[in-house]
Amino acid sequence: MSSFSILVGKLVRSASKLRGGGSALPGLVVEKIDPDFIRRTLADLPLGVAVVSGTNGKTTTTKMVVELLESQGLKVFTNRTGSNFTRGVAAALLGEVNLRGHLDADIAVLELDEAHAVHFVKLIRPRYSLLLNVLRDQLDRFGEIDKTTRLLETIARATTETVVLNREDPRVAGIAESLNGQRAVYFGLDASLRSTFPNDDEMRGSLAEALAATQQADVVLERVSEADADFLIDGQVRTSGLKLRGVYNIFNAAAALAFARTIKGDDLDSDALFEALANVEPAFGRGESLTVNGQPLELVLVKNPSGFRLGLKSFAAHGYSTMIAINDNYADGRDMSWLWDVDFESLAEGGVDVVSGVRAYDMALRLKYDDVPVRTIEPDITDGLKRFIKDSPGVPMRIFCTYTAMLAVRRELSKITKVEVVS
Amino acid sequence: MTEDRTIKILQLYPREMNIYGDWGNVLVLKQRLKWYGYTPVVEEYNAGDVFPTDVDIIVGGGGQDSGQVVIQQDLQQLAPTLQGLAEDGLPMLVICGLYQLFGRFFKTHEGALIPGIGILDMETHGGDVRLIGNVHSVSEEFGEIHGYENHSGQTFLGPGVKPLAEIRKGEGNNTKDSTEGARYKNVVASYLHGSLLPKNPAIADFLIEKAAERKFGSFSPVPRSEQDLADLSKLSEMARQHAGQRPR
Numbered sequence: 133m134s135s136f137s138i139l140v141g142k143l144v145r146s147a148s149k150l151r152g153g154g155s156a157l158p159g160l161v162v163e164k165i166d167p168d169f170i171r172r173t174l175a176d177l178p179l180g181v182a183v184v185s186g187t188n189g190k191t192t193t194t195k196m197v198v199e200l201l202e203s204q205g206l207k208v209f210t211n212r213t214g215s216n217f218t219r220g221v222a223a224a225l226l227g228e229v230n231l232r233g234h235l236d237a238d239i240a241v242l243e244l245d246e247a248h249a250v251h252f253v254k255l256i257r258p259r260y261s262l263l264l265n266v267l268r269d270q271l272d273r274f275g276e277i278d279k280t281t282r283l284l285e286t287i288a289r290a291t292t293e294t295v296v297l298n299r300e301d302p303r304v305a306g307i308a309e310s311l312n313g314q315r316a317v318y319f320g321l322d323a324s325l326r327s328t329f330p331n332d333d334e335m336r337g338s339l340a341e342a343l344a345a346t347q348q349a350d351v352v353l354e355r356v357s358e359a360d361a362d363f364l365i366d367g368q369v370r371t372s373g374l375k376l377r378g379v380y381n382i383f384n385a386a387a388a389l390a391f392a393r394t395i396k397g398d399d400l401d402s403d404a405l406f407e408a409l410a411n412v413e414p415a416f417g418r419g420e421s422l423t424v425n426g427q428p429l430e431l432v433l434v435k436n437p438s439g440f441r442l443g444l445k446s447f448a449a450h451g452y453s454t455m456i457a458i459n460d461n462y463a464d465g466r467d468m469s470w471l472w473d474v475d476f477e478s479l480a481e482g483g484v485d486v487v488s489g490v491r492a493y494d495m496a497l498r499l500k501y502d503d504v505p506v507r508t509i510e511p512d513i514t515d516g517l518k519r520f521i522k523d524s525p526g527v528p529m530r531i532f533c534t535y536t537a538m539l540a541v542r543r544e545l546s547k548i549t550k551v552e553v554v555s
Numbered sequence: 556m557t558e559d560r561t562i563k564i565l566q567l568y569p570r571e572m573n574i575y576g577d578w579g580n581v582l583v584l585k586q587r588l589k590w591y592g593y594t595p596v597v598e599e600y601n602a603g604d605v606f607p608t609d610v611d612i613i614v615g616g617g618g619q620d621s622g623q624v625v626i627q628q629d630l631q632q633l634a635p636t637l638q639g640l641a642e643d644g645l646p647m648l649v650i651c652g653l654y655q656l657f658g659r660f661f662k663t664h665e666g667a668l669i670p671g672i673g674i675l676d677m678e679t680h681g682g683d684v685r686l687i688g689n690v691h692s693v694s695e696e697f698g699e700i701h702g703y704e705n706h707s708g709q710t711f712l713g714p715g716v717k718p719l720a721e722i723r724k725g726e727g728n729n730t731k732d733s734t735e736g737a738r739y740k741n742v743v744a745s746y747l748h749g750s751l752l753p754k755n756p757a758i759a760d761f762l763i764e765k766a767a768e769r770k771f772g773s774f775s776p777v778p779r780s781e782q783d784l785a786d787l788s789k790l791s792e793m794a795r796q797h798a799g800q801r802p803r
Contacts (some may be wrong), residue, residue, distance in 0.1 A: 276619045460801060466689060467703045468798075469748040472579025490801070493794035497753050500790055501579075501586050511797070 170222050171256050173229055179206070179239035181256055182395060185249045185287055186264025186304070187280060188439055189384045191415045192376070193264060194243035196388035201239065203408030204396050209237035221252070239395065246283045253290035261291040262391040264384065266303040267438040277303070285310050296391050299349050300326060308347075319390040320349035321383065322364070325356065328379055328445065351390040356382050363389060370402075373410045377421075378432070378446040380439065385409060424521055424549050429529040433538055435464065437473035443532060444474070449482050453524035456499075457489040457513055457537035464534040468494045476502040483507060485523055488516030489537045513540040521548075561594045562766050563607070567615035568626045570601045572652055575705065577616025579750025580648060583759050584612060590784065591763065592777025602629035606636055610645070611766040613637075617651030617706075617748065623661075627669065630656060634672040641674045646741040646765040648758070650751060654736070654744040655679045655708050664707070675737050675744055676715025679708040682730075688803040690725030690747055692735040697757040700735070701798045702747025710746075712737055719745055724803060741765045754794050756787075 174181050184194045198210045211224040221242055229235050244252055263284045266277055281303040288295045288307050291314050298304040299320035308316045354362040360373045361382050376382060389409065393400060414420045422429045432447060434440040460466050468491055476499055483505035487496045492511040499506050507523070510516035520529065533541055545551050566581050581597060588595040598607055602625065618626075641647060654675075655661050661669040664681035671679075685707045692700045700720050709729035712718060718728070719736025727735030727746060736745035743758055745751055752759040767774040 278619050278621055466801070467575070467705065467748065469576030469579065469703060469750055472576035472582065472750045472753070473573075491794075491797065493790060493797050494754070497790045497794045498579075500787060501582055501753065509793075 180259030182260040183258040193384040200392035318349040353386040440474040455486040457533040486520040571622035572618035575748040583752035613647040615649040615653030646762040676713035686726040692720035694720035702749035
């Protein structure tokens with residue numbers, strides 16, 4: 133055990149926290165001086181490593197899985213900061229291990245970015261993996277959606293026991309055919325909900341192409357309402373209240389339930405599981421609600437056409453002021469084409485109050501072609517946000533934003549209200 | 556009896572070739588036709604469908620390599636029809652994947668030869684680098700063109716076609732010369748997504764004008780409101796300016 137590298141890492145970690153720096157830097161330092169640190173530390177966990185990957189919903193789903201497993205009395209290590217690259221995992225580990233390098237946990241549940249996961253699983257083979265979806269996201273990073281599928285396939289094939297798959301995403305469900313001995317478990321949707329969740333192939337109408345769901349799913353989302361949802365498990369329907377917002381988050385709850393059931397196996401406390409599910413709060417920017425001037429302000433992260441469509445569908449525009457902030461920085465994806473695969477007609481009646489971000493004019497042009505009135509175009513997010521709040525007295529507010537736009541919005545909001553600061 | 560002002564837009568293979576916002580091009584044509592007082596009708600053609608007879612504009616998009624394989628055989632069957640329409644002056648817009656297949660052939664990086672339909676005198680060779688990023692190009696016909704490219708095939712034009720534009724930022728057809736896209740009769744071909752038409756309305760209006768001339772003898776717009784169209788061109792112009800300032 134190299135307690136030296138751990139000590140150095142811990143020191144860098146507290147130093148970079150003091151300067152309010154990035155969460156991955158200490159991980160980078162340890163990676164350089166002790167590259168075997170992660171593998172060694174995770175190797176001894178009694179229930180091994182569980183990986184969550186896919187293009188959409190990783191952060192919220194990982195949070196749910198952790199809380200569901202904790203409800204079963206497990207001690208769970210996770211990369212909570214959303215730093216989902218290898219060195220982010222190293223950084224998170226540094227905060228938890230003692231100086232002898234021992235991690236006091238039963239299992240590690242890790243959110244991994246799909247491209248980095250491929251390298252990670254070469255180093256540490258997960259016992260369980262949960263593969264959520266392959267939606268068009270940052271295609272300019274990966275080139276093609278089929279390539280993203282192959283990345284997830286690599287994770288599945290490196291898994292030692294069980295792979296949990298989204299039955300409704302043809303690309304993810306198809307991974308079952310390339311497994312080399314792993315058990316496949318599915319989560320799915322009732323037929324009545326399938327049209328609510330377009331995958332990339334069906335996005336422009338051809339619903340007939342949707343694959344018939346032939347696989348038996350461990351957990352099926354049967355019904356969704358404003359306040360609760362029905363899950364079909366072992367032939368019984370369980371109704372659960374939910375603090376999560378957005379239908380896609382609720383479908384991910386089905387994924388988290390299936391994953392927790394897979395990991396925990398037979399001795400599962402079902403009541404505790406559903407109690408925990410009902411109490412899961414949304415992850416930051418994923419449909420969280422803040423309070424500004426006594427009114428709720430909701431942040432909805434949008435980063436690809438399916439996510440934006442589902443966001444618009446999940447959060448009714450009526451009675452809300454709406455702002456949209458679109459950036460095209462590296463983390464957002466530089467290509468703006470995706471805005472043209474989203475229908476904005478649901479915003480036509482109330483219009484959009486403020487369009488902001490680096491690509492505000494692309495967004496405004498998009499809305500124009502859907503006959504959605506736009507009141508203010510302000511590319512500067514600080515100014516746009518001020519204007520939005522000023523022009524929305526006594527009305528609940530909602531902001532749809534890309535990733536870096538959301539960080540900017542949160543930074544501004546933290547000056548006027550209580551916002552959890554995530555570095 | 557009211558005058559027929561119907562213009563039919565046909566989207567080629569939207570099921571397989573729809574991945575980079577190509578719907579945006581159809582939407583822009585549809586809406587601008589409406590604003591000019593025409594009645595747009597949008598139809599889809601997918602592999603195995605019956606090809607409609609009275610088409611006025613054809614729009615085709617980009618897909619993944621797997622999508623190109625699926626439509627390959629069907630496209631060959633359709634080749635004589637599409638060739639005839641292109642020769643006859645039907646306006647067509649083909650982007651990325653279908654642009655490549657409108658050429659003579661696509662030779663993959665592994666050496667396999669995928670035949671094209673030969674409407675455009677050009678050939679494409681699979682490369683080992685993917686050309687990805689913002690593009691700024693200039694065309695004599697349409698002025699500045701802004702978009703986004705994402706392709707690994709490198710296209711080389713023959714003498715039978717002209718380039719659509721000359722590259723100012725980005726790669727365009729290939730890494731060797733500075734051409735982007737191709738022009739032949741009323742066919743406009745380009746690697747640019749973004750989508751292409753919203754930020755480059757001059758190309759949209761060219762396709763619409765040619766369609767109206769071909770069907771009715773002349774293009775006679777009935778603008779919905781001058782102010783509305785002025786607002787729209789201001790928005791397009793601002794979007795172009797902002798796009799032009801973004802990094803590759």
